[in-house]
Amino acid sequence: MTQTGPGSPAAGDAPVAARSTGQVADDEDLRESLTGLSRLATARLDLRVLLTHVAEFAVRAIPGADGAGLTLLEDDRADTMVASAGFVREVDAIQYGLDEGPCITAAAERRTVRSHSLGRDPAWPRFGPQVSRLGVHSVVSLPLLAGEGVLGAMNVYARAEHAFDERAVELGELFAVPAAISVQNAQALARAQRLAAQLQSALTHRAAIDQALGILMSRSGCTPAEAFDKLRVLSQRQNRKVSVVAQQLLDEAVARARARHGAG
Numbered sequence: 495m496t497q498t499g500p501g502s503p504a505a506g507d508a509p510v511a512a513r514s515t516g517q518v519a520d521d522e523d524l525r526e527s528l529t530g531l532s533r534l535a536t537a538r539l540d541l542r543v544l545l546t547h548v549a550e551f552a553v554r555a556i557p558g559a560d561g562a563g564l565t566l567l568e569d570d571r572a573d574t575m576v577a578s579a580g581f582v583r584e585v586d587a588i589q590y591g592l593d594e595g596p597c598i599t600a601a602a603e604r605r606t607v608r609s610h611s612l613g614r615d616p617a618w619p620r621f622g623p624q625v626s627r628l629g630v631h632s633v634v635s636l637p638l639l640a641g642e643g644v645l646g647a648m649n650v651y652a653r654a655e656h657a658f659d660e661r662a663v664e665l666g667e668l669f670a671v672p673a674a675i676s677v678q679n680a681q682a683l684a685r686a687q688r689l690a691a692q693l694q695s696a697l698t699h700r701a702a703i704d705q706a707l708g709i710l711m712s713r714s715g716c717t718p719a720e721a722f723d724k725l726r727v728l729s730q731r732q733n734r735k736v737s738v739v740a741q742q743l744l745d746e747a748v749a750r751a752r753a754r755h756g757a758g
Contacts, residue, residue: 517661520557524665527555531676541684542576548673549578552650555669556634558657559650564638565590565597566646566677574646582651585625595621600635601647607635608663610656632657634666638674645677699737706740709747 530551534544545564552562561579563586568574575590577583589595595618596607609615612633613626632652638645648670652658658666703725710721725743729736 516557520661520665523557524555524669527551527669528672531672534676534680539680541680542574544680545574545576545677546578548676549576549582549648552648552666552669552673553578556650556658556666557662558632558652558654558659559662560652560657562648562650563597564646564648564677565601566638566681567601567644581628581630582649584628585630585651586649588624589621592620592624594618596633596635597647597649600637600649601644604637604639604644606637606663606667607633608658609633610658629653631655634658634663636666636670638670638677640674640678645674645681648673699740702737702744703740706743709743 528551531548534547539547545566549562549564553559556562561577561582563575563577563582565586566574575583575586577586586595586597589597596609599617600607607617609617609622610632611626612618612622612631615622630651630653632655634650636648636650638647648666650658650666706725707718707721710716710724711718714721714724716724725736725739729739732739
């Protein structure tokens with residue numbers, strides 16, 4: 495029989511030490527992932543690229559993860575989806591095709607959702623069996639919350655059953671808070687960039703319309719209001735936007751001017 499004493503390790507000490515070492519490694523992975531998130535805040539990245547990086551950091555932050563995806567909601571429907579791996583895209587495509595799955599539940603109910611065995615989970619009777627046949631058996635889905643609203647959800651998948659324990663869920667929820675902030679900031683930046691592009695386009699179109707009105711007024715001696723009516727009629731006849739017709743008039747006027755200059 496093995497003896498233990500003051501100087502000898504107890505039988506239960508080795509597993510405790512192993513767990514402690516594992517927790518230290520998990521904490522370090524979480525810290526590195528959070529550091530990566532903080533660096534994204536200063537990066538000028540396309541929205542989908544930034545979200546993909548967030549998904550990749552989630553895989554590192556959450557023990558047992560083989561892949562992760564992020565889904566953003568617009569008007570309460572899935573709008574932007576990214577994934578850290580190809581199998582995640584396949585799984586999420588099934589989920590949204592069926593309108594059933596952990597991400598949908600997590601976002602709708604604003605709570606963390608976990609499954610140890612998707613193929614046998616009664617929560618998603620159609621989704622679970624389909625993804626289990628792909629070899630994906632465990633999931634943790636975490637809502638991305640911003641105040642009273644839900645930005646979307648982060649889905650973390652594993653091929654093994656029972657891959658995510660309470661510690662994994664705890665780390666996932668810790669990671670989800672700054673991840674949601676990063677996502678919200680990225681969305682705000684993307685909206686600002688779209689608005690700037692729209693304003694620039696509007697200014698460009700306005701300049702073209704004003705110049706086209708000038709051309710029509712010089713040709714016929716009409717008033718600005720009469721010139722605009724002419725432009726509007728042309729737009730309706732050609733079934734094209736006023737800005738497109740205006741640009742065509744400008745292009746034709748420039749071509750004629752160049753032809754005259756060349757002939758002279």
